[in-house]
Amino acid sequence: xxxxxxxxxxxxxxxxxxxxxxxxxxxxxxxxxxxxxxxxxxxxxxxxxxxxxxxxxxxxxxxxxxxxxxxxxxxxxxxxxxxxxxxxxxxxxxxxxxxxxxxxxxxxxxxxxxxxxxxxxxxxxxxxxxxxxxxxxxxxxxxxxxxxxxxxxxxxxxxxxxxxxxxxxxxxxxxxxx
Amino acid sequence: xxxxxxxxxxxxxxxxxxxxxxxxxxxxxxxxxxxxxxxxxxxxxxxxxxxxxxxxxxxxxxxxxxxxxxxxxxxxxxxxxxxxxxxxxxxxxxxxxxxxxxxxxxxxxxxxxxxxxxxxxxxxxxxxxxxxxxxxxxxxxxxxxxxxxxxxxxxxxxxxxxxxxxxxxxxxxxxxx
Numbered sequence: 001x002x003x004x005x006x007x008x009x010x011x012x013x014x015x016x017x018x019x020x021x022x023x024x025x026x027x028x029x030x031x032x033x034x035x036x037x038x039x040x041x042x043x044x045x046x047x048x049x050x051x052x053x054x055x056x057x058x059x060x061x062x063x064x065x066x067x068x069x070x071x072x073x074x075x076x077x078x079x080x081x082x083x084x085x086x087x088x089x090x091x092x093x094x095x096x097x098x099x100x101x102x103x104x105x106x107x108x109x110x111x112x113x114x115x116x117x118x119x120x121x122x123x124x125x126x127x128x129x130x131x132x133x134x135x136x137x138x139x140x141x142x143x144x145x146x147x148x149x150x151x152x153x154x155x156x157x158x159x160x161x162x163x164x165x166x167x168x169x170x171x172x173x174x175x176x177x178x
Numbered sequence: 179x180x181x182x183x184x185x186x187x188x189x190x191x192x193x194x195x196x197x198x199x200x201x202x203x204x205x206x207x208x209x210x211x212x213x214x215x216x217x218x219x220x221x222x223x224x225x226x227x228x229x230x231x232x233x234x235x236x237x238x239x240x241x242x243x244x245x246x247x248x249x250x251x252x253x254x255x256x257x258x259x260x261x262x263x264x265x266x267x268x269x270x271x272x273x274x275x276x277x278x279x280x281x282x283x284x285x286x287x288x289x290x291x292x293x294x295x296x297x298x299x300x301x302x303x304x305x306x307x308x309x310x311x312x313x314x315x316x317x318x319x320x321x322x323x324x325x326x327x328x329x330x331x332x333x334x335x336x337x338x339x340x341x342x343x344x345x346x347x348x349x350x351x352x353x354x355x
Binding site (some may be wrong): 156158 | 242243245320321322323324325
């Protein structure tokens with residue numbers, strides 16, 4: 001179950017282009033548990049970190065999500081919400097989150113499969129999974145920063161923190177100018 | 179936190195260091211006492227320290243993944259508490275050598291074995307006296323590019339190669355020439 005409001009352009013190779021800073025983040029609604037859904041626009045007013053990853057249970061994803069799980073306090077300092085997104089179903093996410101004691105939502109880009117990843121230009125058609133991609137979205141719903149990592153490499157959190165800091169500086173500058 | 183902490187080099191003023199502060203080879207590890215890969219590499223680090231002697235400056239910072247390793251935070255605090263009693267490295271080695279037994283009772287026992295004031299150590303651990311310092315280690319790691327453990331930095335550069343003695347020595351030793 002998902003609804004999406006925007007589509008990315010395709011690049012000359014016919015591959016999807018990754019959405020870049022300044023673009024409106026496509027809204028979506030995805031299941032986070034078998035009986036609950038989350039919409040991106042529910043987070044309006046706060047920065048959002050979208051962490052697309054290929055699959056629950058694969059080793060690098062585990063490390064990456066385990067790292068972010070340790071950093072929720074830091075994200076909270078920026079009032080930022082973190083969500084993980086993969087094509088795994090809600091039941092699979094539930095088991096994965098329980099095993100790793102994850103304290104942030106994992107969204108199921110499951111039906112139609114990969115539709116949200118496609119909208120953000122980070123669906124890997126060949127493997128049928130999300131790419132390992134990060135987006136930081138500002139409180140107004142505009143993409144502030146995006147990054148696609150090689151699939152086997154944990155991108156860490158430094159880029160996310162830098163983007164959140166930039167966002168904070170920008171909003172303070174704007175506030176000061178008013 | 180500070181931009182003041184060098185993110186990828188051991189800082190003799192701040193960090194727990196072993197070897198010589200003048201060592202030309204500077205090796206920094208971010209580790210977690212409950213991480214099996216960190217325990218696996220521990221004897222290799224000891225051997226590297228033995229072979230390189232005073233050419234090496236080795237520093238250790240904490241990077242506990244506390245949700246998947248429930249004992250890692252208290253273990254790190256115990257090492258820090260032992261450091262206050264001037265025996266960080268004794269506790270550090272003991273924790274890695276006894277990774278399967280890191281309950282608070284175990285930590286107290288190790289403190290006693292090392293001749294430390296175990297009552298004080300456990301009091302400090304349960305009061306999270308060193309939690310801010312461990313968090314500072316963790317954050318410096320995240321900002322420096324640590325994504326998991328163990329992560330090594332050799333003279334400030336992240337080392338992503340194999341963690342066996344031969345490979346590590348190969349990368350470390352050219353820097354003395």
